[in-house]
Amino acid sequence: MNHAAVVPASHGEHPETATGLNTWKLGFWVLLGSETLFFGSLIATYLTYKGESVVGPYPHEILNIPLTSISTFVLLMSSLMMVLALAAVQRGDRKGTLVWLMATALLGSLFLGFQSYEFTHFYHAGLTLETNLFGSTFFVLTGFHGAHVTVGVIWLLVLWAMALRGRLTQADALKVEIAGLYWHFVDIVWIVIFTLIYLIQ
Amino acid sequence: MATAEATVPAAAAEPRGLWSWLTTVDHKRIGILYGVTALAFFIIGGIEALLIRIQLARPENTFLDPDTYNQLFTMHGTTMIFLVAMPLAVAFFNYVVPLQIGARDVAFPRLNALSYWIFLLGGLVLNSSWLFGAAPDGGWFGYAPLSERQYSPGLNMDFWAIGLQILGIASILGGINFITTIINLRAPGMRLMRMPLFTWMTLVTSFLLITAMPVIAVALFFLQFDRNYGTNFFVPSAGGDPILWQHLFWMFGHPEVYILVLPAFGIISDVIPTFSRKPLFGYAIMVYSGILIGFIGWGVWSHHMFATGLGPIADSFFSVATMIIAIPTGVKIFNWLATMWGGSLRFTTAMLYAVGMIAVFTIGGVSGVHHSVAPADLQQTDTYYVVAHFHYVILAIILAFFAGIYYWFPKITGRMMDERLGKWSFAFTFVGGNVLFFPMHFIGLLGMPRRTWTYFSELNLGGLNLLSTIGAFTMAFGVLLVLINMVRSARRGEPAPANPWGAATLEWATSSPPPVYNFARIPTIHSREPLWDEHGGKLQTEDLVQLEPGQRIHLPSPSYWPLVTAIGVAATFVLFMTQTWWAPLLGVAVTAIGVINWAFEPAH
Numbered sequence: 001m002n003h004a005a006v007v008p009a010s011h012g013e014h015p016e017t018a019t020g021l022n023t024w025k026l027g028f029w030v031l032l033g034s035e036t037l038f039f040g041s042l043i044a045t046y047l048t049y050k051g052e053s054v055v056g057p058y059p060h061e062i063l064n065i066p067l068t069s070i071s072t073f074v075l076l077m078s079s080l081m082m083v084l085a086l087a088a089v090q091r092g093d094r095k096g097t098l099v100w101l102m103a104t105a106l107l108g109s110l111f112l113g114f115q116s117y118e119f120t121h122f123y124h125a126g127l128t129l130e131t132n133l134f135g136s137t138f139f140v141l142t143g144f145h146g147a148h149v150t151v152g153v154i155w156l157l158v159l160w161a162m163a164l165r166g167r168l169t170q171a172d173a174l175k176v177e178i179a180g181l182y183w184h185f186v187d188i189v190w191i192v193i194f195t196l197i198y199l200i201q
Numbered sequence: 202m203a204t205a206e207a208t209v210p211a212a213a214a215e216p217r218g219l220w221s222w223l224t225t226v227d228h229k230r231i232g233i234l235y236g237v238t239a240l241a242f243f244i245i246g247g248i249e250a251l252l253i254r255i256q257l258a259r260p261e262n263t264f265l266d267p268d269t270y271n272q273l274f275t276m277h278g279t280t281m282i283f284l285v286a287m288p289l290a291v292a293f294f295n296y297v298v299p300l301q302i303g304a305r306d307v308a309f310p311r312l313n314a315l316s317y318w319i320f321l322l323g324g325l326v327l328n329s330s331w332l333f334g335a336a337p338d339g340g341w342f343g344y345a346p347l348s349e350r351q352y353s354p355g356l357n358m359d360f361w362a363i364g365l366q367i368l369g370i371a372s373i374l375g376g377i378n379f380i381t382t383i384i385n386l387r388a389p390g391m392r393l394m395r396m397p398l399f400t401w402m403t404l405v406t407s408f409l410l411i412t413a414m415p416v417i418a419v420a421l422f423f424l425q426f427d428r429n430y431g432t433n434f435f436v437p438s439a440g441g442d443p444i445l446w447q448h449l450f451w452m453f454g455h456p457e458v459y460i461l462v463l464p465a466f467g468i469i470s471d472v473i474p475t476f477s478r479k480p481l482f483g484y485a486i487m488v489y490s491g492i493l494i495g496f497i498g499w500g501v502w503s504h505h506m507f508a509t510g511l512g513p514i515a516d517s518f519f520s521v522a523t524m525i526i527a528i529p530t531g532v533k534i535f536n537w538l539a540t541m542w543g544g545s546l547r548f549t550t551a552m553l554y555a556v557g558m559i560a561v562f563t564i565g566g567v568s569g570v571h572h573s574v575a576p577a578d579l580q581q582t583d584t585y586y587v588v589a590h591f592h593y594v595i596l597a598i599i600l601a602f603f604a605g606i607y608y609w610f611p612k613i614t615g616r617m618m619d620e621r622l623g624k625w626s627f628a629f630t631f632v633g634g635n636v637l638f639f640p641m642h643f644i645g646l647l648g649m650p651r652r653t654w655t656y657f658s659e660l661n662l663g664g665l666n667l668l669s670t671i672g673a674f675t676m677a678f679g680v681l682l683v684l685i686n687m688v689r690s691a692r693r694g695e696p697a698p699a700n701p702w703g704a705a706t707l708e709w710a711t712s713s714p715p716p717v718y719n720f721a722r723i724p725t726i727h728s729r730e731p732l733w734d735e736h737g738g739k740l741q742t743e744d745l746v747q748l749e750p751g752q753r754i755h756l757p758s759p760s761y762w763p764l765v766t767a768i769g770v771a772a773t774f775v776l777f778m779t780q781t782w783w784a785p786l787l788g789v790a791v792t793a794i795g796v797i798n799w800a801f802e803p804a805h
Contacts, residue, residue, distance in 0.1 A: 018384065018387040018391070019384055019385055021384075023385045023386075026381050027308060027377050027378070030376075030380050033412070034373050034376070037411075038416075038418060038419060041415065045419070045434070045445065048445055049440070049441075052440040052442075053439075054440045129426070129431055130430075130431035130433070133439060133440050133441060136426070136434055140422070140426060140432065154793075158797070
């Protein structure tokens with residue numbers, strides 16, 4: 001998250017990029033484009049194997065829509081907190097930055113807590129990676145999503161620690177903005193997963 | 202250089218020694234690392250090919266046993282695609298693209314170093330399998346369930362899946378870097394439609410990399426989880442579908458073909474105008490057809506799967522899509538010819554290789570159209586006809602890369618390659634390559650299956666196969682001459698001027714080799730041929746390279762964190778082989794340490 005490489009060429013001469021877009025932000029959008037294909041392949045596999053399991057437990061027996069609706073709401077709210085954190089750092093509000101970054105990270109962790117509860121519950125109900133195609137596709141898809149959320153939480157906590165030590169000022173708003181792009185992306189992926197796996201059975 | 206160096210500030214002076222290579226973030230050095238590594242793997246992959254050809258030189262030969270043969274053809278294919286053709290293209294991306302667009306480095310120099318180190322470690326992991334006597338043996342496509350634990354119980358296919366997984370990450374990161382570099386770091390006036398064709402094809406290829414590699418990453422995760430953690434993705438008894446593997450693999454695998462060939466198109470689209478002394482014919486249509494190939498390349502993957510019985514609708518769709526992709530490709534061939542038409546041609550070695558590429562690629566393209574006809578394809582599937590087809594395409598790619606080596610070598614080393622030896626090398630690679638692969642068309646149509654370690658003498662294929670083997674050794678000698686020429690010329694070649702070929706594009710405006718900062722003054726671009734247009738006279742190399750008194754150029758500092766991070770990434774996947782859930786987390790921890798230290802490292 002270092003700006004120095006943004007315009008390695010151009011100090012003093014051509015500080016602008018060819019498009020006017022920030023290089024870090026552009027590169028990050030490209031990464032998210034790549035991630036779309038990653039999650040797209042995982043989701044397509046889940047849908048291909050829907051109803052193909054030869055033994056139970058089957059999705060309708062085990063998925064808990066009310067509980068997951070709550071955890072989805074938690075994750076959606078964390079995106080709101082992320083927006084507030086970015087707004088705070090952009091207007092140079094250090095206290096607001098600290099509060100909203102921590103709120104985002106906490107809601108993200110709460111989502112992960114829901115997910116571990118769900119995984120443990122499924123395990124005790126007899127659904128593991130090895131049980132059937134539903135278990136394999138479900139755990140690998142949601143597991144990769146959970147891993148992305150975990151990376152996001154760590155990222156947010158690092159930013160929070162930087163803010164605490166006064167190293168995240170108005171000039172560093174881009175760092176929060178890019179973390180926000182990631183966070184919103186992971187959130188949107190969850191909305192797709194929640195819709196396709198939980199709501200449309 | 203000698204005069205320029207006096208005014209180079211300490212921070213910008215060229216560092217020396219092994220440590221400077223381990224920590225370099227300079228796109229030119231990373232390009233050289235990619236190139237040298239890829240050529241080393243080329244020798245390994247070439248030896249594997251020669252062993253295969255010795256075995257097939259006569260019927261019912263016992264030079265190799267079937268197991269070794271399986272390992273050799275799997276590793277030959279995997280090596281040539283992932284460790285030779287892709288990284289050679291990336292070597293040119295690295296060295297040439299920033300110079301062509303007037304940038305001082307890529308957008309993310311340390312990420313670039315990370316890509317290289319991950320690629321190197323992936324290649325080493327893959328090839329370390331030989332030391333365990335367990336080289337991958339399930340084909341470069343790794344069809345499940347053959348590649349599953351039940352049918353491939355050894356570590357062989359673990360090495361394959363893990364090696365490719367590591368290499369794929371390097372490719373995705375490289376793709377991100379080059380898209381951002383080309384979009385954002387162009388010099389003033391270097392509009393998109395003024396970029397050299399090689400830069401354009403790099404851009405299209407990078408988009409294919411970031412979209413195709415995640416798909417195989419997912420397929421490889423499924424395979425590794427099936428093999429090591431008991432999932433059922435490709436286990437037919439649990440409802441798993443082998444066809445899903447083929448879809449995921451070829452959804453990556455066909456764009457991959459264009460990942461290999463578009464850089465080759467880009468190289469010869471720069472070489473041919475230079476040695477015809479004419480601007481590229483139909484520049485805009487060349488750009489658009491490259492983009493179109495990239496798009497349609499995403500909609501043809503199932504032509505690899507006609508024999509699986511997808512049904513008439515899918516077969517028709519993928520047949521037609523495959524035929525359509527021949528149109529933009531044909532446009533390119535005609536435009537190269539039209540560029541040469543009426544030009545003042547100079548047949549340097551680079552030009553010979555470029556023209557040879559057009560001929561060879563046309564043959565490979567025509568047999569490709571044969572495969573697009575589904576009923577014909579059913580006859581050709583799994584025969585040597587398919588082997589003939591894709592080796593013609595890949596021979597064309599290699600000829601284009603050799604054109605690139607002869608073309609850009611003076612820029613990279615500051616020395617000219619030996620043209621006399623160069624023409625001999627062309628004669629041997631071109632003639633040898635055709636003698637090697639052309640008989641395979643007949644061998645295939647006469648019924649010889651691929652991936653089989655031997656054939657019966659009753660098939661009467663011994664003569665054609667022997668001819669093919671003679672071609673293989675002829676071509677290998679030609680490749681050897683290229684390598685000898687490179688080593689000799691790097692040490693004793695004639696000093697190269699900034700623009701030895703009188704080329705039109707920006708990389709020839711800076712000195713040979715370029716200073717570490719590429720350009721002291723970033724030029725403003727007014728046309729597609731900046732060194733040929735009326736402003737070109739003003740682009741004096743001296744002015745572009747000489748630092749003004751007191752001028753300081755900030756360059757990104759060397760860093761060893763990319764290397765640490767790459768070790769973490771490679772370790773994560775290698776530790777899948779322990780079949781425990783916690784061991785890969787050790788690799789994740791090393792990766793995290795690398796990334797966090799990297800993020801807080803001061804960049805100047």
